[in-house]
Amino acid sequence: MDVAQLKRQLFAYTALLFHEGFLDEQFTQLQQLQDENNPDFVVEVVSLFFDDSERLLNELAKALDQQNIDFKKVDAHVHQLKGSSSSIGAQRVQRVCIAFRNYCQDKNVEGCLKCLQQVKHEFSLVKNKLETLFNLEKQILAAGGSPPT
Amino acid sequence: MARNGVVSWRRRSSDQLDGSDPSPCGSEEVHVLAVDDSLVDRKVIERLLKISSCKVTAVDSGIRALQFLGLDEEKTAGDFNGLKVDLIITDYCMPGMTGYELLKKIKESSALREIPVVIMSSENVVARIDRCLEEGAEDFIVKPVKLSDVKRLRDFMTRDVGDRARSDGGGTTHKRKLHESSDASSSSPSVSSASSLSSSQPTTPSRSPSPSVSSSDPSSPSPPSTRSSGPCSPSSLESPTRRLKMTSGCD
Numbered sequence: 001m002d003v004a005q006l007k008r009q010l011f012a013y014t015a016l017l018f019h020e021g022f023l024d025e026q027f028t029q030l031q032q033l034q035d036e037n038n039p040d041f042v043v044e045v046v047s048l049f050f051d052d053s054e055r056l057l058n059e060l061a062k063a064l065d066q067q068n069i070d071f072k073k074v075d076a077h078v079h080q081l082k083g084s085s086s087s088i089g090a091q092r093v094q095r096v097c098i099a100f101r102n103y104c105q106d107k108n109v110e111g112c113l114k115c116l117q118q119v120k121h122e123f124s125l126v127k128n129k130l131e132t133l134f135n136l137e138k139q140i141l142a143a144g145g146s147p148p149t
Numbered sequence: 150m151a152r153n154g155v156v157s158w159r160r161r162s163s164d165q166l167d168g169s170d171p172s173p174c175g176s177e178e179v180h181v182l183a184v185d186d187s188l189v190d191r192k193v194i195e196r197l198l199k200i201s202s203c204k205v206t207a208v209d210s211g212i213r214a215l216q217f218l219g220l221d222e223e224k225t226a227g228d229f230n231g232l233k234v235d236l237i238i239t240d241y242c243m244p245g246m247t248g249y250e251l252l253k254k255i256k257e258s259s260a261l262r263e264i265p266v267v268i269m270s271s272e273n274v275v276a277r278i279d280r281c282l283e284e285g286a287e288d289f290i291v292k293p294v295k296l297s298d299v300k301r302l303r304d305f306m307t308r309d310v311g312d313r314a315r316s317d318g319g320g321t322t323h324k325r326k327l328h329e330s331s332d333a334s335s336s337s338p339s340v341s342s343a344s345s346l347s348s349s350q351p352t353t354p355s356r357s358p359s360p361s362v363s364s365s366d367p368s369s370p371s372p373p374s375t376r377s378s379g380p381c382s383p384s385s386l387e388s389p390t391r392r393l394k395m396t397s398g399c400d
């Protein structure tokens with residue numbers, strides 16, 4: 001595939017992710033912070049987000065598995081996840097977190113467990129899609145194209 | 150710290166003290182201390198600041214911030230590690246010491262109180278914003294932080310650093326100055342001014358390019374009026390004492 005085709009693909013794919021709400025304006029902000037001196041900025045931040053989220057999801061699973069659930073603790077983890085997903089523009093993850101926090105407030109175990117599943121699902125979706133997006137960028141670079149802006 | 154004209158590329162992504170990117174403005178390079186417990190947010194704020202020609206030191210807690218500022222138990226206030234801090238930008242919700250507590254400690258210190266402090270928070274709570282401003286915060290930025298937020302701070306800081314360099318670090322307060330000027334300007338979609346909030350519904354981290362105050366959209370934090378939202382609960386913000394007691398889970 002030539003560079004032009006790849007770029008069109010990347011453009012279309014990115015637009016789709018925005019359209020479907022996986023990404024929001026904050027992701028665009030991050031892209032604007034990337035330049036030739038910091039060409040990997042977005043990948044780096046997103047990787048941090050992936051690692052951090054996986055950790056938080058594990059903590060959440062553990063916390064919700066307790067006999068006596070500490071909802072403050074659960075809420076604290078969700079708050080962190082909400083914050084970091086917001087910071088990278090992972091809108092759907094962020095939205096589930098908002099609902100999740102409400103269930104924490106209400107100490108609603110079922111609601112929390114449901115949200116945990118939802119947030120894991122959304123996280124895995126956005127992770128997949130971002131990895132696809134980064135792959136496209138890599139292909140463009142490998143094919144001799146300039147870094148997409 | 151020596152500043153020659155050579156940019157040290159191997160340190161370009163470092164947030165440590167001796168990053169030697171020269172400021173395009175020349176002499177008045179702004180040094181910002183960024184405080185946030187979130188690794189992701191630290192990375193983002195650091196980049197936002199650096200791209201806005203600021204030197205950045207990023208730390209992950211209020212305690213570390215105070216240590217860096219020379220205000221911990223073992224040192225006397227004013228015993229800086231040599232690098233003057235021109236602005237402190239801190240997250241509000243952090244485990245241990247919150248941004249609000251950090252703000253108070255800084256304003257209580259004769260050595261540090263002149264340093265402007267900006268608070269960041271993902272929660273758009275009027276009571277919280279007011280409390281911070283009353284405690285002496287220069288500004289309050291609703292997360293996620295955008296380039297336009299930092300650019301505005303940068304402009305403010307350049308003026309402020311210049312002023313402080315010219316006067317003898319005297320008692321000029323720029324408190325609310327940025328806050329008032331951003332009140333007048335409606336060009337930035339990101340919201341940080343509190344006075345525009347007190348009379349109307351809380352402004353949101355607006356996703357649209359429209360500069361006007363928009364009502365809540367689904368992606369914004371839930372309105373403060375009805376429910377508490379966890380350890381940083383707006384409903385418990387009335388009493389400072391109670392607020393402090395509830396910060397244990399807050400991050």
